[in-house]
Amino acid sequence: MSSKEQKTPDGQAPEEIIMEQHDDVEAVVESDDSAEQVDPRDEKIANLETQLAEAQNREREAVLRIKAEMENLRRRTEQDIEKAHKFALEKFINELLPVVDSLDRALEVADKNNADMAPMVEGIELTLKSMLDVVKKFGVEVIADTNVPLDPNVHQAIAMVESDEIEAGKVLGVMQKGYTLNGRTIRAAMVTVAKAKA
Known part of the structure; x- marks a missing residue:
């Protein structure tokens, strides 16, 4: 029996098997040749990756900018609250100053040598002193x-x-x-x- 007449268990002649294997090898070689050509999908993937990286950078910068703005806002708010606490009494003190001025003027014009006026002068002095002590406690x-x-x-x-x-x-x-x-x-x-x- 010649090699041509021999059959494989699948019923194929060895020459047919060799030809099929040769075709498979050529197909692999052809696919390798086509791999050298740039696949448009690869280029699209590269573009998308670049766009993604740019978008991530923009997002990171935006987040950092927002964090900085929030920190500035927090600092300004703290300063405003501190000023509000410090100067909340300003209007009240301004209303109180004419009273202090009146007590000062009363002491200036009082006759301190007159024994009859001594208790009144002493009362005005004590009132002025206590008022100034009180406002001093609040930063005046x-x-x-x-x-x-x-x-x-x-x-x-x-x-x-x-x-x-x-x-x-x-x-x-x-x-x-x-x-x-x-x-x-x-x-x-x-x-x-x-x-x-x-």
């Missing part, structure tokens, strides 16, 4: 110092007066006391300023 400071450099933040110069005793440019006298609330001027002191003699 009195501006009434003399012989200090003129500070435009807390002083309002209303006159310049020649003086031998006090250096030029310093506060000579206080016409009306000034007040600050937690470091913020709520009323500048009206003062006279010393100037050098001509």
Whole structure:
């Protein structure tokens, strides 16, 4: 029996099997050749990956920007709350200042040498002292110092007066006391300023 006549268990001649295997090898070689060609799907995948990376970067930047804005908003809100707490009494103090001024003026004009007026003068002094002590607890400071450099933040110069005793440019006298609330001027002191003699 020749090799051509021999049959495999499937009923195929060995030559037919070799031919089929040869065709399979050629198909594999052809598929390798086509693999060298750029598949449009691969290019599309690469473009999509690039777009995804760009979108992720944009999203990351947006998240960072939003976080920064939220942090700034939180900080501003805290500052606003702190200022509100610090200066909530400003209107009340402004309403109270004329009363303090009236007590000051009453002491200035009172006859302290008159024995009959002594109890009244003492009562006014104690009332003024206790009122100033109370407002001081809430951050109110009195501006009434003399012989200090003129500070435009807390002083309002209303006159310049020649003086031998006090250096030029310093506060000579206080016409009306000034007040600050937690470091913020709520009323500048009206003062006279010393100037050098001509």
